[in-house]
Amino acid sequence: MIPLRNEADLQLLRKSGKILAKVMLGLQELIAPGVATKEIDAAAQRLTLKEGALCAFKGYKGYPASVCVSINEEIVHGIPGERVIRQGDILSLDLGVNYKGYFTDAAITIPIGKITPSNQKLIDVTKAALFEGIKQAKIGSHLSDISHSIQEYAEINGFSVVRQFVGHGIGKNLHEEPEIPNFGLPGAGPLLKSGMVLAIEPMINTGTWEAEFLNNGWTAVTKDRLPSAHFEHTLAITDKGPEILTL
Ligand code: MF3
Ligand code: CO
Helix, strand or coil: CCCCCCHHHHHHHHHHHHHHHHHHHHHHHHCCCCCEHHHHHHHHHHHHHHCCCEECCCCHHHCCCCCEEEECCEEECCCCCCCECCCCCEEEEEEEEEECCEEEEEEEEEECCCCCHHHHHHHHHHHHHHHHHHHCCCCCCEHHHHHHHHHHHHHHCCCEECCCCCEEECCCCCCEEEEECCCCCCCCCCECCCCCEEEECCEEECCCCCEEECCCCCCEEECCCCCEEECEEEEEEECCEEEECCC
């Protein structure tokens, strides 16, 4: 069963999402060529704690850092470390926040200085694909209407959709039911109801959709090593339509 949240729960989820959005902005301010990704990790921890919340990824299934930093061909779960950000990179930040036991999750991909037109298009299409999915997150839609609209938008624009990772329900845990693939036929899966809270997160590739893992056991990269982008928001389904919590 997909959990339904009441107004009291939604209030705390709103607060969690606001904290996440604020920390994300703080991280973006410090990102520049020459910065090591471990500095982003330290800032994620510092800024989140300052807001009275915890980084939800730290220690989750053994994940060793506070934030995921995935660069260029890295799709998701890049582990921050000594790597230095360079002009021309595209960099994905994925952050989960736990505020008083209420979880939100969001990701963005940002350009580092001047990037190629192809990478700019990849970023623009991935972000727009997320919003195509969010448009379907309304009472009366089927879950797979979200999946289908993301896939259709990405593929019409010449990109491919990662299959191995999916969006998810969220709220009192980082990952709850249901799984939300970024591909599939419309009109399938559960009907969406007011009070459901979902993390929708398209991961879109320039070339093949296929992924493989680096030796650290975490970081997923594209099989052809062409760039990948990732955007994610946590949202609540309400009587008035989707309410994005992580803006
Ligand atoms: N946004 C990703 C997800 O929902 C990030 C999880 S990273 C992990 O799966 F480290 F916590 F696993
Ligand atoms: Co997520």
